[in-house]
Amino acid sequence: MTELLLLGMDSFTISGQYIDLFNNHIFPAELRIENGIITAINEVPDASQQYILPGFIDAHVHIESSMLVPTAFARLAVVHGTVATVSDPHEIANVCGIEGVHYMIDNSKKTPFKIFFGAPSCVPATIFETAGATLDAKVVAELLADSSIWYLSEVMNYPGVLHKDPEVIAKIEAAKKAGKPVDGHAPGLKGADAKTYAAAGITTDHECFTLEEALDKIEAGMHILIREGSAAKNFEALHELFKLHPAKLMFCSDDKHPDELLLLLLKISD
Numbered sequence: 017m018t019e020l021l022l023l024g025m026d027s028f029t030i031s032g033q034y035i036d037l038f039n040n041h042i043f044p045a046e047l048r049i050e051n052g053i054i055t056a057i058n059e060v061p062d063a064s065q066q067y068i069l070p071g072f073i074d075a076h077v078h079i080e081s082s083m084l085v086p087t088a089f090a091r092l093a094v095v096h097g098t099v100a101t102v103s104d105p106h107e108i109a110n111v112c113g114i115e116g117v118h119y120m121i122d123n124s125k126k127t128p129f130k131i132f133f134g135a136p137s138c139v140p141a142t143i144f145e146t147a148g149a150t151l152d153a154k155v156v157a158e159l160l161a162d163s164s165i166w167y168l169s170e171v172m173n174y175p176g177v178l179h180k181d182p183e184v185i186a187k188i189e190a191a192k193k194a195g196k197p198v199d200g201h202a203p204g205l206k207g208a209d210a211k212t213y214a215a216a217g218i219t220t221d222h223e224c225f226t227l228e229e230a231l232d233k234i235e236a237g238m239h240i241l242i243r244e245g246s247a248a249k250n251f252e253a254l255h256e257l258f259k260l261h262p263a264k265l266m267f268c269s270d271d272k273h274p275d276e277l278l279l280l281l282l283k284i285s286d
Contacts, residue, residue: 026051031060035069042067071099074269075241076170076199076222079120079131080107081271086120090129092277100130102268104169104199109136113149114159121164134169134199135159137187141172153186160194167191170201170222177216178209188217206232214238222268225250230257234264245269246276 027050034045034057044063048056079089079101086103093101108116117136124131135156140147151159159165168191171177176184191198202213203223210229214236222241224230225248230240240257242265243250257265 030068031063032066032068033063035067037070072097072267074098074101075266076220076243076268076270077101077103077245078105078107078271079103080105081246081273082277083274086124086129086131087127089277090124090127090131093272094129100132102132102134102167102199104134104136106136106139106141106169109139109149109151110141110145111148113139114151114155116149117159121162132166133164134167135165135191136169137184137198138170138172153183153190156187157190157194160190160196165196167196168198170199171218172201174200174202174205174213177213177218185216192217200238202233204229210238211236220266222270225253227254227256230254231260234261239264239266241266241268243268243270245271246273247271 027048029046029048031044031046033042034047035042044060045068046056046058046060046063047054047068048058074093079086082089082092084092103120105117105120108120112119117133120131121133124133136151137156139149139151156168160168168187171184171188173181173184175181177188188198197220198216198218200213200218200221201223202210202218202221203225205213205221206229210232214233218238220239220241221233222243224233224240234240234257240254240261242254242257244267246269248270
């Protein structure tokens with residue numbers, strides 16, 4: 017929380033036990049920050065016992081699963097060391113359409129916590145779903161033209177990608193035209209199908225539940241998001257990837273329920 021409160025200051029220094037993740041080393045240091053950017057990290061003879069390390073970026077999360085608006089979610093998440101999220105506003109879009117997406121963006125601007133929103137690619141999630149809105153390729157292209165939208169959110173309709181459904185492909189092409197990445201969602205996809213899915217321009221997947229599946233997708237050129245959320249946990253199945261492809265990995269929660277966020281906060285308070 018302290019680091020977020022200090023963002024409004026032009027320049028300042030902090031000291032503590034600096035965790036150098038690249039060299040696997042901890043040493044007493046003083047950090048100089050100017051205009052929100054670290055300009056110097058200097059080893060000093062002595063420093064306080066607080067630890068200084070990079071904040072966690074949740075690589076894929078639906079804030080709506082927490083039952084909180086972005087500002088309230090930020091207040092809880094930052095206590096756990098999370099300083100930013102890559103967020104898919106799919107759930108609110110499924111109910112409120114593009115107006116819901118804009119609400120999430122507007123509310124997120126009231127907090128220094130960084131939230132990078134995507135344009136939902138599958139609203140409704142399936143043709144069998146009763147939803148409050150439909151975001152077709154034209155609406156998705158309009159969202160992708162917005163500077164507050166950073167990517168095309170998880171392409172859940174992987175059969176549509178494999179069979180070149182015109183609407184699905186149009187959304188992916190709109191992201192490419194806007195110069196924005198495409199997030200994936202393809203549980204169980206392996207082999208030739210994984211290669212076809214990745215070749216469409218989809219760069220990530222957070223749905224792997226076996227090591228074999230993850231390795232197939234990495235071979236196809238994708239990055240793997242290891243998920244440890246409230247609804248699904250895949251770390252135990254995938255942690256061997258850190259020995260094999262560390263540069264291809266990220267962490268995400270996908271969904272964090274409010275009771276779990278609060279429980280973790282209470283444990284920290286104790």
